[in-house]
Amino acid sequence: MSGEISMIGSVILALFLAGYLGQQYLPPPTPKVIGLDLGTTFCSVGVFHPGSGEVEVIEDEQGRKSIPSAVSFTATGVLAGHEAADLADRNPQNTIYDAKRFIGKIFELEVLEQESIRYPFKVINNNGSAEFLISTNRTFSVSPEFIGSRLLLKLRKMAERQLGVLIQKAVISVPAEFDERQRNYTVRAANLAGLEVLRVINEPTAAALAYGLHKVDVFNVLVVDLGGGTLDVSLLNKQGGMFLTRAMAGNNKLGGQDFSQRLLQYTIKRVQQEFGVPPTLKEDIYHLRQAVEAAKINLTLQPSVTLRVPLHLQTHSSSGTPEGAAPAPVLFQDVITRELFEELNEDLFQKILAPVKTVLAEGHLEKENVDEVVLVGGSTRIPRIRRLISEYFGKEPNTSVDPDLAVVTGVAIQAGIMGGSWPLQVSAIEIPNRHLRKTNFS
Numbered sequence: 001m002s003g004e005i006s007m008i009g010s011v012i013l014a015l016f017l018a019g020y021l022g023q024q025y026l027p028p029p030t031p032k033v034i035g036l037d038l039g040t041t042f043c044s045v046g047v048f049h050p051g052s053g054e055v056e057v058i059e060d061e062q063g064r065k066s067i068p069s070a071v072s073f074t075a076t077g078v079l080a081g082h083e084a085a086d087l088a089d090r091n092p093q094n095t096i097y098d099a100k101r102f103i104g105k106i107f108e109l110e111v112l113e114q115e116s117i118r119y120p121f122k123v124i125n126n127n128g129s130a131e132f133l134i135s136t137n138r139t140f141s142v143s144p145e146f147i148g149s150r151l152l153l154k155l156r157k158m159a160e161r162q163l164g165v166l167i168q169k170a171v172i173s174v175p176a177e178f179d180e181r182q183r184n185y186t187v188r189a190a191n192l193a194g195l196e197v198l199r200v201i202n203e204p205t206a207a208a209l210a211y212g213l214h215k216v217d218v219f220n221v222l223v224v225d226l227g228g229g230t231l232d233v234s235l236l237n238k239q240g241g242m243f244l245t246r247a248m249a250g251n252n253k254l255g256g257q258d259f260s261q262r263l264l265q266y267t268i269k270r271v272q273q274e275f276g277v278p279p280t281l282k283e284d285i286y287h288l289r290q291a292v293e294a295a296k297i298n299l300t301l302q303p304s305v306t307l308r309v310p311l312h313l314q315t316h317s318s319s320g321t322p323e324g325a326a327p328a329p330v331l332f333q334d335v336i337t338r339e340l341f342e343e344l345n346e347d348l349f350q351k352i353l354a355p356v357k358t359v360l361a362e363g364h365l366e367k368e369n370v371d372e373v374v375l376v377g378g379s380t381r382i383p384r385i386r387r388l389i390s391e392y393f394g395k396e397p398n399t400s401v402d403p404d405l406a407v408v409t410g411v412a413i414q415a416g417i418m419g420g421s422w423p424l425q426v427s428a429i430e431i432p433n434r435h436l437r438k439t440n441f442s
Contacts, residue, residue, distance in 0.1 A: 033198060033419035034159045035411030036172040037206075038148055038186065040100045041228030041257070042066040042378075044408035045155035047163065048416025055210075055412045057405050058155075058162045065405060070097040071150045075137045080154040089286040092120035094134050098229060099147035101252070102130035104178070104185030148189030156193055170195045171415040173407050176202040176234050176245050177438035198418045204234035205243045206410030207376045210401045214241050218371040222359065224389060224397070225407075226352065227377035229255040233355040235363040247362040249355030249439040254348065256296070256379040262344045263292045263336070267307065270334050275313050284311045288332075295336050300381045304337040342384045349384055351441065353392060358439050373397040378404045 031047040044066040046057045057065045060081070067081030070088060072095040079087065088095045098119070106128040107115070115130075116123035122133040124141060131141040152170075159167050174186050187197045204223040208214065213221055221236040221243075232250040236243050267288055272278040279285055291309045298305045310329040342349070360367055373393055380386065380403045389397050401409060 030163050030165050031416065031419060032163075032165060032167060033169045033171065033415040034156070034167055035408060035413070035415035036152060036155060036170050036190070036195075037203075037408035037411055038100065038151060038172060038174075038189070039066075039069055039227060039407070040098055040230055041069055041255070042404070043069050043151050043155060044405060045159050046405075046408045046412030046415075047159065048412050048419070050416070055409050055416075056162075057408055057412070058158050060158055066408075067151070067154060068097070069100065069151055070095055071099075071147045072096075073134045073136055073142075078150055080150045089282055094121065094136060096121055096132050096142070096147050099132075099144040101229075103144040103148060103189070104182035105130065106181075145185045145189040146192065148186065149192035152190050152193035152195065156195060168194065168196055169198055169419070171199045171201060171411050171418055172197055173201050173203045173206045173411045175232060176204050177232075177248050177250075199414060201411060201414050202234075202243075202245060203232070203376070203407050204236055204245065206408075206414065207374055207401075207406045208236060208238070208243060209410035209413045210406040211372075211374050211398055211410075213238065213372060213374070214243075220363075220365060220369055220371050222356070222370045222373045223376060224352070224356065224373065224380060225376040226379040226385065227255050228257050228379070229253075231255060231352060231355060233359045235359045235365065246365075247359045248437075249358040249362070249441070251351060251355060251441040254351055254441075255377075258348055259341075259345045259379065259382070260289070260293050260296050262348070263296060263341060264289055266340075266344055267292055267334065271311065271313070271332050274332065275311075275330060277313055279311055279313060281312055281314075284309075284313070287311070296341065296382075299336070299338045299341050300383060302338075304335055307332065307334045307336060338383070345384075349382075349388055352385060352388065354441050355439065356389075356392065358441075362439070367393055374401075374406070375399055375403050376406045 029050055031049060035046045037044045044057055046055050048055055059065050060067060064082070068085040070081065070084040072079045072084035072087040072091055074091065074094070084095055107125065107130060109125055112123065112125050112130055124131050124133050131143050132147070133139065133141050156167050170190060172186060172190055174183055183200050187200065190197045203225060207223050207225070208221055219238055221238060223234045223236065225232040230250065230252045231254045233248065234245055235247045237246050268278055279288060287309050291307050295305045295307060309332045311332050312327045312329050314327060370393060373389060375386070375397050386397065386399070
């Protein structure tokens, strides 16, 4: 009997040794479950690599780690990501963006009409659901989940190109305030892209995973997610590996696009002051918008930037231009300082604190009792915003993770867990709060 026990022990020891040696010397398996962040303005895909335990956010052919959440329809095909965004000014009626705002939602007719005013494409009502009217060589409508599926298909193809394997399974993130219908329609978008969704994870929980908060001793976590078009603030309680979303608030009409728009409006006034006329050509507005967006990004690192934009203005001196010919270009130059940018947007920046205060009040928590403040979304790179949050809480927010990639990093970690990758992480479990409602300051 003792000999049999000894033999079983030897077999178990050999198996452990074989597993250890396999992990040390055999190439790790290729990950086959991807993590997807389908954002309002940008989306990304990541994978958790077994063995190294590292997350890779997958790049496109030009080395970019995210793609615009835009889909453009032409007479010859459907484009997604950067290719679609490049057509936004030339094909505005058929280039759809912000589809995430509509996915799975039921609208009253008046509300949908009010929402659609801000877009150059046509939004129609189909029994309470939003659809987008497309007119190329024919006229047809597409659903928000179809738009999402084209973006997810693009991300899936990027992952397959990088990993060299067929990808059929994924974990996907959604805003914490998404109801069951919105979550189901997001899953439907993934299914249309040929993906089986193993789990849907809340974006604040994904961010907490990215920051490693599931493995450290913290209890109250505040997540400030400020992207291109929306602000979401979530208060999480963590016990062990479980997260409970305790309170939510936000502003679905506040983000980086609004800060850029303020700077664009200022720039248009400066053009008129210098040349006597405002820019009116679509190409001029497009080039100014691109220059302003680049300036906003550069001002996160530099105290000032110089705008240099060639414009084809319809000035008095161009009145003699032959009919049909474009006016001769003029060069608009201006120095934009960080102080000017902050002054133009100070009232918008102050709006960030309103949902922060609401979340703390609804969560019955004093700001001094927040253990960790984490920043998510590219707009949280803006120094004034970081300073504002730091001054309010009396401590520096956690910025150890790239805010643009925090959500996709966390989703990729969860995808690795679902795929059984080693070294295994502690899985974050979300406790559903059925009675939670989001306060919106739009």
